[in-house]
Amino acid sequence: MARPRVLLLCSPCMGHLIPFVELARRLATDHGLAATLLFASATSPPSDQYLAVAAAAPDAVDLVALPAPPPEDALPPSARERAEHAVASNVPRIRELARALAADADAPLAALVVDMIGVRARGVAAEMGVPLYMFFTSPWTTLSLLLHLPGIDAARAGEHRDAAEPIRLPGCVPIHAHELPASMLADRSSSMYAGFVSMAKAMKQVDGILVNTSREIEPAAGDGMDGLELPVHPVGPLVWTRPVGDHGCIRWLDQQPRGSVVYVSFGSGGTLTWQQTAELALGLELSQCRFIWAVKRPHQSLANGAFFGTQNGKEDTSLDFLPEGFMEMTRGLGLVTNSWAPQTAILGHPSVGCFVTHCGWNSILESVINGVPMVAWPLYAEQNTNAAMMEVQVGVAVRAKIGVDRFISKEEVASAIRRAMVGEEAKRMRKRASELRDKSVHDLSKDGGSTRALAQIADVWKCSSSRK
Structure with missing residues (x-):
């Protein structure tokens, strides 16, 4: 019997790879899907610490390391831009891998799951005819800020760092100027800020979003979408656990x-x-x-x-x-x-x-x-x-x-x-x-809200795969 496969693409961020490994593990071991995790690197060779996290993935998850950008490429200044560059340079390789996986009748490709930086590879999902989901590895509050950023950008005059009034989003703590992400504190005329807004706009072009949070931690998770009509599914808290031994x-x-x-x-x-x-x-x-x-x-x-x-x-x-x-x-x-x-x-x-x-x-x-x-x-x-x-x-x-x-x-x-x-x-x-x-332990239990949410999404992917 065919076992539908999910292709997961993680940008070269330590903080993203940890929950991606756990998500891949749960999809493979708890929800009957095959999982292939592609993890990009911004350095050549990848850091030992980064490789150790990837290596913690269970045998049920297929791992594929994507190479760092060519050494002759000029490195962007910020960590976020370097991570984006690492993903962009690998899009042809990602497309090649997706085509090979799609040809496997025993594990037909069911979905592509990316992080906020990996949305750059959305064309691959369209070409393969599979849904594109984003796994947002930060809280719902930050996701809400990003999804509302294009509107905030159009409505606000002056620099965000100089704003006297906080940004107020439905169900979220007021976000004061000094609490904004670094990319929003950059000059609005800068390439760093422009890239951040561009990424925020691209995030709206996915079929659904998984968020590493729960309604117990963030009760408003998924609310206040203001007509964006983008399904958001809290599936956390997914944390990395591995045997420690005698330490x-x-x-x-x-x-x-x-x-x-x-x-x-x-x-x-x-x-x-x-x-x-x-x-x-x-x-x-x-x-x-x-x-x-x-x-x-x-x-x-x-x-x-x-x-x-x-x-x-x-x-x-x-x-x-x-x-x-x-x-x-x-x-x-x-x-x-x-x-x-x-x-x-x-x-x-x-x-x-x-x-x-x-x-x-x-x-x-x-x-x-x-x-x-x-x-x-x-x-x-x-x-x-x-x-x-x-x-x-x-x-x-x-x-x-x-x-x-x-x-x-x-x-x-x-x-x-x-x-x-x-x-x-x-x-x-x-x-x-x-x-x-x-409450968080219950969320992740067999009957918990986060486990049920992930099971429902897995079922959607299985059904869409079987209709091909």
């Missing part, structure tokens, strides 16, 4: 009291400056809380300096950027690691009481699914919007107060951690986080 971080956590540890990580892409890294260290020491810090070497100019992943064993792994005496002063109190840390397992450990995070959506969902309150420290992309939503709308985060030149002092680091760990505010957040965890 030093987990052994250390086993020795700590319940709810006593602060976990600090800025994700696969987030980086701080040397000065801010040192100040964070001093803030952790000042807080006098137990901590695990998954630290990365500072980057002086880019908050997303590790956006495309890091090369294991090819970087300076010393901790010479930490303040003198820090390791000695916090010995027994904290654990610092500059190697891969099993984040989902750490957040799921009963000793962890809060998570200092850059508010990447994957990290937020991993915190939510484990019922851990957050200290929000956004760095780039839509993370400022995510931070506002988690604090104001969802009620499971406190935002660290940002000073001059976006610098956060050691006193504010310690204060934000204490707010999340002790007192009435911490108690309220823990209660809300626990409720959200239980």
